[in-house]
Amino acid sequence: MPVAATTPLGELISPPGELIYQAIGLKKQFDNGKVVALRGLDLEIRKGEFVAIVGQSGCGKSTLLQMLGSLDKPSAGTLNYRGRSIPDLPDPAAYRALEIGFVFQAFHLLPTFTVLENVQMPMFGGKLSRSQRKARAVELLESVGLGHRLNHYPSELSGGERQRVAIARGLANEPAVVLADEPTGNLDSESALQIIDLLLDLHRKLRVTLVLVTHDPSVAARASRIIRMKDGRVISDQPAAAH
Secondary structure: OOOOOOOOOHHHOOOOOOEEEEEEEEEEEEOOOOEEEEEEEEEEEEOOOEEEEEOOOOOOHHHHHHHHOOOOOOOEEEEEEOOEEOOOOOOHHHHHHHOEEEEEOOOOOOOOOOHHHHHHHHHOOOOOOHHHHHHHHHHHHHHOOOOOOOOOOHHHOOHHHHHHHHHHHHOOOOOOEEEEEOOOOOOOHHHHHHHHHHHHHHHHHHOOEEEEEOOOHHHHOOOOEEEEEEOOEEEEEEEHHHO
């Protein structure tokens, strides 16, 4: 049986289809307003969706993902998670740790720790015992096809295998949402396809909301919905089948 993680926003858990994210007039500026990344963006994402966010480099898609994950704050506008303002959360670290699973292009694995230890990292500081953390990590690594690599180090893995470890780590605390920023960007085409297949499989099995930033049209086409951005705004928002 999976080991359940404690949810800090338990009172906000919503039925299927309920609004998870809502952005209204979202703006983000850098360098005292000289650089504008988001220009009054409006957006809604519902529970259980697989949303791909696409657009040219510099359009603001990664900035948006950072806003959703509370890695940065908007300059203006409203950004809610299950009805609660993300910039005003009393404990943003708890939100990131237990509500959100992050998967990045660069993997961000700790090189001096084994695969098993890397996956356990997000669980430290939680309520799970040492044996429970290990069991949860083993379970996750087996679910991404790396049960035979538990005691290997990141340097001993291929790029695709390292991204699988990163995905397992992102799921460590059973997040409600997975935010993936160009998760196939550093991979060859075969490994990229395998990673997207894995994310889709986990999305369906775990019913997790998946928001994925990508520049690859073939990756975006696997989503249920494609949001296209340009110059810090949403310019189209349609089911993937319409593209």
